[in-house]
Amino acid sequence: MxxxxxxxxxxxxxxxxxxxxxxxxxxxxxxxxxxxxxxxxxxxxxxxxxxxxxxxxxxxxxxxxxxxxxxxxxxxxxxxxxxxxxxxxxxxxxxxxxxxxxxxxxxxxxxAPVTLALFGAGHVGRWIANLAAPLPWKLLWHDSRVEAFPAQAAHQPRLECRHAPRPEDAVAALPAQVHALVLTHDHGEDYQLLKALLARGDYASLGLIGSASKWASFRSRLAREGFSAAALDRVRCPIGVGPNGHKSADKTPYAIALATVAELLFLTDIAAEAADSAAPSGARGVAPQALRQALSFPNDSPITSAD
Known part of the structure; x- marks a missing residue:
């Protein structure tokens, strides 16, 4: 290095x-x-x-x-x-x-503790980007259409807008362990993105906008293309489903986006709790003895350290 x-x-x-x-x-x-x-x-x-x-x-x-x-x-x-x-x-x-x-x-x-890969700069996508702005997430926002992103997106910290005419290239450029949301203007594009993301498999979560019937159709096609039931079970569709499978009757873009961001917060909290529980317990930060040594320099000697 x-x-x-x-x-x-x-x-x-x-x-x-x-x-x-x-x-x-x-x-x-x-x-x-x-x-x-x-x-x-x-x-x-x-x-x-x-x-x-x-x-x-x-x-x-x-x-x-x-x-x-x-x-x-x-x-x-x-x-x-x-x-x-x-x-x-x-x-x-x-x-x-x-x-x-x-x-x-x-x-x-x-x-950033969370990277969100958002595919689609339509009404729901724009609301998701706005709602995610105050959070400490990094947002990679994709759309295949030229000039699809709102002008204010250029001034939002931690937001990167990516023109993505080829779904497979856009997915290949993602880092591992992203939370991916697929909600483009075109069902064919949604399918190609979903297929590419499932083929990678190294995402933290994967959500698809649409109805249960849309997902049933997609799932059947993806299964025929060789994707396992376990892989397909990881896809959330519809997105924005609350506790006990509740889905709001409000289908406005803002309501869908709000429920989706809340769902992502829940998923990322679970992941953070799992990481915390796996970490060693006890004191964190600089060890007290190391700090005392650093502040004392006894007898003008160096602090013990491998030369």
Missing amino acids: TTGQAHLDPQQSWHAALHRLQQQGEPHVLITQVTSAGSTPREPGARMVVTATHVYDTLGGGTFEWQAIAIARERLAAGEAGISLEAFSLGGRSGQCCGGFVNLLIDVFPG
Whole structure:
């Protein structure tokens, strides 16, 4: 993985980059120098932001900064959210002649917790995009028609509009574990999108707009094309169905969109709870002992760390 200074972006400060990346829901790492002892390139409070391809601001350069960038990118690649402390003996671990000791707080933001792939910029699609705007989701909005998206979509954070004339290409470009909603203006396009998504199989959830009879017709065709009952059972159609299978009698675009977003919130909450229950229990964040060590520097010695 490339970690060197060639990707340093001098046009944007760390705080401007942090604000932009947070708004866009893009994965990034904030690195803060929290303690120093002896001769160090910069003082506590220095910060930098690291993404998979760019570095914003600097901790003073040198080998220890290069090592910090490498650590940040390894954790981004692994999807490891959370904070940790890293200790650097500049004369030991980092091989810099200035000596000194530095502790860095590494805060990993793995990106938006939910990515929604929305196919269709019609009435229901537009309402879904509007209702999802305040949520911390990333929205990938697709339509095969030219100029189908409303003008205000260009100003919505975490929203990417994609002209998608070929369903198979649009689906192939999606990241894994998206929540996909298929609600285009054309039943044939709906079918091709659904077929491509089922063939991938690595989505978090899959919903199709339409009636029970539409789904019965689609299901029969898809089964004949070789899709298993287990795969087809994962498709939600109609979308926006509440507890105990309740579906609102209000069929206006706003009501359908509202019920659909509520349904997605329920699905994502279940997934988040499952992830929390699988995580190790107990204390979270930086271990208290590591924090005490970072703030003390007993006998002017470096904090224990692998050189």
